[in-house]
Every structure is written in C-alpha cells, then in structure tokens.
Amino acid sequence: MKKVIGILVLGLIGFSSFGQVQKSNQKQPNILIIMLDDAGLDMSAYGSSYVNTPAFDKLASEGILFNRAYTPNAKCAPSRASILTGRNSWQLDAVANHFIYFPSKFKTFPEVLGENGYFTGCTGKGWSPGIALTATGEERNLTGKSFDTKKLKSPTTEISVNDYSGNFKTFLSEVPTKTPWSFWVGFNEPHRAYEYQSGVKKGGKKLEMIKEVPKYYPDSSTVRNDLLDYAMELEYADSHVTKILEELIQKKQLENTIIIYTSDHGMPFPRVKGNQYETSNHVPMAIMWKGKILNPNRSVDDYVSFIDIAPTLLEIAGINWQQSGMYPSPGKSLVNIFNSTQSGQIDKDRNFVLVGKERHDHGRPNDEGYPIRGIYKDNLLFLRNYETDRWPAGNPETGYLNVDKSPTKSLLINLRRSGIDTKYWMLSFGKRPTTELYDIVKDPYCLNNLASDKNYSKQLIELEYLMVQKLISQDDLRMQGYGHLYEKFPFTQYRNYYENYMNGEVDNLKWADPNDYEPTFISNDGENLEPVVRKID
DSSP, rough: OOOHHHHHHHHHHHHHHHHHHHHHHOOOOOEEEEEEEOOSSSGGGOOOOOOOOOOHHHHHTTTOOOOEEEOOOSSHHHHHHHHHHSGGGGSSGGGGSSEEEETOOOOOHHHHHHHHHHHHHHHHOOOSSSEEEOOTSSSOOTTTTEOOOOOOOOOOSOOOOOHHHHHHHHHHHHHHOOEEEEEEOOOTOOOOOOOOHHHHHHOOOGGGGGGGOOOOOOOHHHHHHHHHHHHHHHHHHHHHHHHHHHHHHHTTTTGGEEEEEEEEOSSSSSSTTTSSSSSHHHEEEEOOOOTTTTSSSSOOSOOGGGGGGGHHHHHHOOHHHHHHHHHHOOOOOSSSHHHHOOOOOOOTTTOOOEEEEEOOOOOOOOGGGOOOEEEEEEEEEEEEEEOTOOOOOOOOGOTTTTSSSOOHHHHHHHHHHHOOOOOOOOOOSSOSSSSSEEEETTOOTSSSOOTTOOGGHHHHHHHHHHHHHHHHHHHHHHGGGGGGGGGGSSSOOTTHHHHHHHOOOHHHHHHSSOOOOOEEEEEESSSOOEEEEOOOO
C-alpha cells in the first residue's frame, strides 16, 4: 500500500505543475539527452581555464545552468541507471553495482515513452557496462533503438569513430511525421584511454592554461598533459553537440525540444571517478527548452539529483507515473524550476542530495565492494564508509582496479614505489576512516576531514541522522543489516576475479595496471627532481 500511495502522490504533484507548461504547448515535446562519459565540472560555463565548450555554454545561456547537480553514484552503470529509472542505485537491487545484469522489473523512461507514442533512439553509450534482458531473455534497448552506423575519422588514436551528430541526423530522418521523439546521445568521450600529449600536439593546448592542478596530485607536466588530453576529448564531444543543435534548427525542431546536457560523473582520474567526493559526484548540467523555461540564462543553486530527471520527462510528456509501470521515485520533477523566473535557490525543500556506492569493479577477495553512503547539505558533505578494512580503490595486488589506467595513476604509484612521495598515493589509494566530513566550499578537493572537529559535531550528527532516515524510507538494504546482499549479485563477466587472478587463471593485463607508463626524473636546478612520465613503446 505504501508504494501505491507514493506513486499517486508523485503523480498528483507532477500534474499540478504540468498544467502551466502545457498551456503554451499542447504538443508533446521532443526529448534530447546529451550524456558525456566521465566529464567533471570542467565546462567553460563554470569558469574552466583550459576547456572551451560553446555548445554547453549556449544551453546554459539560453536555458538554466545548474550549480548543484549530482549523480547518486559516481560510476557509469549505476549512475545511468538512476537517470533512467528515477531511483537511487541502492534502490535498484543488482544495479547498485557495475558490470551487472539489469533487473527486468525496472522500466526506464525511454521504454515508457516508447509505449506512449514516442519514437526513441540512441547513439553511442547508453546504459553500460552490463547486460539488460527481459524476463524471458530478450535483449532490452534501455535507451531506444541504436543508431551507430555512421563513422568518422578520429582526430586521435583513442577518440571514438562514432559520428554522433551524423547518426542523430539519420535518427531524425526516420522519425514518423508528427511523432514526438526521444534521443540519447551517449558520448564515449572523455572516457579513457587518451592519446598521450594529444591536447598539446593536436588540440592547441598549453600546460600553463591550467590555473590549478587538483591538490590531490603533484603539479607536474605529466598531470597537466593528462588533464589537457582529457580536455581535448571533452571539447571534441561538445563540437558534435554544436552540429546537433544546428540540425535541430535546420529541421525547425529546436523550439519543441527539451535538451538536457550532462555527464554521468566526474573525470576518470584517481580520487575522482568511482569515489563519492565532491569532484566525483558533482556533475555539469544545463537544460534548454525554448519558450518553456521562463526567464532563461538563469543559474540555479537548488540541490538536484539524477533521480529528478525521469519524473521531469514523464511529466512534460503528459505521462502519469502511476500508470507508467515504473517503480516509485524519490525524485522531484524540475518543472517548478522551469516555471520560476528566479535564480539562486528556488525550492527551499531542494536542500540536500544523497550519494553512495556498493561494488564497482573487480579486484577484491570474494568480489567484495566498498560500500559508502553520504549526504550533501548546507555546503557540507558527510560520508560513512562501512568496510574500512578494505582498499577503497581495489586491492593493490590486482592494480587498484576501481581507478582507470592513466599517466596520473602510474605516476602516483611509482612515486610511492620509488620512495619519493607517499602523500598523493595515500589520498587516491590508501584506506580511509569510518566517518568523513568536508566543507566543500572551503575545501572542494575534500582534503581536510572535519569529522573529529568539535566545531562541527552538531552538523555531523544532524547530517548522519537525516541521511539514515531518508535511506530507511527508501528501503536501503544496508540500513536494515542486509548490505552484504548487494555483493551477491553476479558480475556479467569474471566472477571470482580475485581468486582466479591470484591462481594465475586470469590475464592480468586486461584488468590490472600493466605499468605501461614509467617515471623518469628531470632536474631543472640540479637538485629538485620533477617526475615526468613517458609511455613505454
């Protein structure tokens, strides 16, 4: 009974605000999701000094720029599942994890749109990595029919050859006349790997364009080059968005299309992707809907979560959540923000978001995860680590598999191995305390743990209490003493990876860090050594 009431309340709330939007547009809007893969808050609209994203900036200036948008889980598959279902990852059974089977009982908003007259499609990466099947074993297209036939020559050895904008054009040509559509542009960029130094050699970047290297890395040319290679891939994706917007204008469909441009989580660097810190979960988000978002060029400070997207899209499409067959969502439609003319904090009740993780990649005994729950509120981030005897980034002997291979990763590991520095290694790979608390305004890199600071004891208690109460209301198994069940869901591949690896039965080069980068050290003054990484041929 509780679930039915929850759905009914959500449906009533949604349709009370939908009326205002629908007055000016009786036709169902088209829906365009633009999803970057592993891009942090590095858009030029947010003030980046070394990334230029004119398409993202255009959406922000002609729509809304969200300053506090978060994913509940900073890893590809669970993050994308939250967008698609409107539920936090701990509410999705197996999809709390990575490399998993998507449970057939959870419907996605593109599936519901397809059942209600929308023509749906996708190019590139949809929900991934994992396998999605129906209850009877057929493959599911969680984001719609695939459009991936058109290819382009890649500007580097690593950027995808997928012609994202060309495939969108093909999709539009197949949409039946007077039929609303939903399309998911799933960029593979700026996911690793990168062509080393491509940012400088092919992207016109300079090391000095980076005003500040994140403080959990040494300020070296290795890290700066890695960041600029990331920037080049991010800009490449944004250039396709420009072409997509031009196609919408040419086809006279921009006016009736809501566009959501975001990323699944932070950049693929140590201590970012796969973690639950500020740079891990804080994502870029701009939404443009011509003529429907009042007073565009607004900057909004409400805490917004990925679980808010599905309720928003079903509402503007005029689809009742209760009748959709989707499980109840704790998310809140963003239509009231669209209908406002204000900037800053609009909805006083949007004053927190929840984050967390269970098991991401392979590499621990018994396929264990690293469970965390957290809450953002009042510019503070509270985190609870539930298994602090485990290695947060994965076990050392298998290569810290929850951190993607990169020059930066190899640099931090080799600095420790050589005895030059252990501080940076500890920040990215070392074990952690049970409780963490950060002031994300003063300390956006989450380096100063305030959990033992008596000046913050009241806030710490209040944050944990609110977090636990919300998680209990969402039937989080970890709050009920059954958190271990999240780790029982099988991987789609390499079950018992750790044991097989230790027995020599797994090709360790596929998952473990192959040390394909090695450190060398140069001296500018004959005394102080700066680490520089070169790729082994």
